[in-house]
Amino acid sequence: MTGNAITRPLSEPNLANLLGAGNVLQAPGIYDGLSARLVEQAGFEAAFISGACISFSRFGRPDMGLVSASEVAETVAVIRERTALPLIVDMDTGFGNALNVQRTVRTFERAGASALQMEDQLMPKRCGHMSGKQVISTREMEGKIRAALDARKSDQTLIIARTDALGVNGLEDAMERAERYLQAGADALFVEAPQTLAQMQEIGRRFGDRIPLVHNxxxxxxxxxxxxGDLAPLKYRIALYPASLLHLFLPAAQRLLRDLKAHGHVGEHRQRMVDLSAINDLLGAEELLNAGKIYQYE
Structure with a gap:
């Protein structure tokens, strides 16, 4: 390591070690300090900062490449201040060419990313499960992977190479791209949006014993x-749940707001709600108050 290498906090588990433990690593999607706290409290060992969820929650927009690199970096920094969990960060396409990728890697790594997921879509990108995607050339993506590896300050920061080619050009092209991305030095592979179990089995057979595989x-x-549990026999190692929290929050919020508008009170929803003191307990109000006492003059 060089003198300016990034040193991980002692309390942050090593993501590579977690991947070597033999179990499928579950990483729920988070997008702010509260969601990070909930995931950590629930006992998960890692979390996924989803670009889609940043777009959904912060800007009220779909996942169509509208969030900037600086906005993602700010979100990563806010979350890192709140949790020591390993953070797998969605960096979309790297926000430009190979030089942009290098700047993005440095910025996100400084903000607290433990792993960076980069895809081979053409900008502006869109959700991997939407139609109309386009992909860049394999050679260009190989260069971006090498650029990302050269830019990282710590070899503990993993580079996840994602290909969206399956839904654009078919399985054969996606498999060829994944092979070349592995050879370019990626630390993990993510073949997005397989359509059948047979496709997942083929991906697992070809790559599962050679490199960690990610699935959405x-x-x-x-x-x-x-x-x-379904992923382990297929030789996948990382399970992402990118928007599960928001997918549950949305209908619950719509029901509450509908009834509040109609009746002027929360009614039966109150039985399922926490109160202010519970939120303060969850977020560590007492801990902060005690920490502040150190600096009080008598």
Whole structure:
């Protein structure tokens, strides 16, 4: 390591070690300090900062490449301040060419990313489960992977190479791209949106013993499998749940607001709600108050 290498906090588990433990690593999607706190409290060992969820929650927009690199970096920094969980960060296409990728890697790594997921879509990108995607050339993506590897300050920062070619050019092209991305030095592979169990089995057979494989368990994304338990026999190692929290929050919020508008009070929803003191307990109000006492003058 060089003198300016990034040193991980002692409390942050090593993501590579977690991937070597033999179990499928479950990473729920998060998008702010509260969601990070909930995931950590639930006992998960890693979290996924989803670009889609940043777009959904912060800007009220679909996942169509509208979020900037600086906005993602700011979100990563806010979340890193709140949790020591390993953070797998969605960096979309790297926000430009190979030089842009290098700047993005440096910026996200400084903000606290533990792994960076980069895809081979053409900008402006869109959700991997939407139609109309386009992909860049394999050679260009190989260069971007090498650029990302050269830019990272710590070899503990993993580079995940994602290909969206399956839905554009078919399985054969996606498999060829994944092979070349592995050879370019990627630390993990993500073949997005397989359409059948047979395709997932083929991906697992070819790559599962050679490199960690990632799969998206996104509600409504037509995944051939439904759980982390289904992934282990297929030789996948990382299960992402990019928008599960928001997918549950949205209908619950709509029901509450509909009834509040109609009746002027929360009614039966109150039984399922927490109160202000519970939120303060969850977020560590007492801990902050005690920490502040150190600096009070008598």
């Amino acid at each position: 368990l996104v509600e409504g994304g037509n995944s051939p499998v439904e759980s982390a």
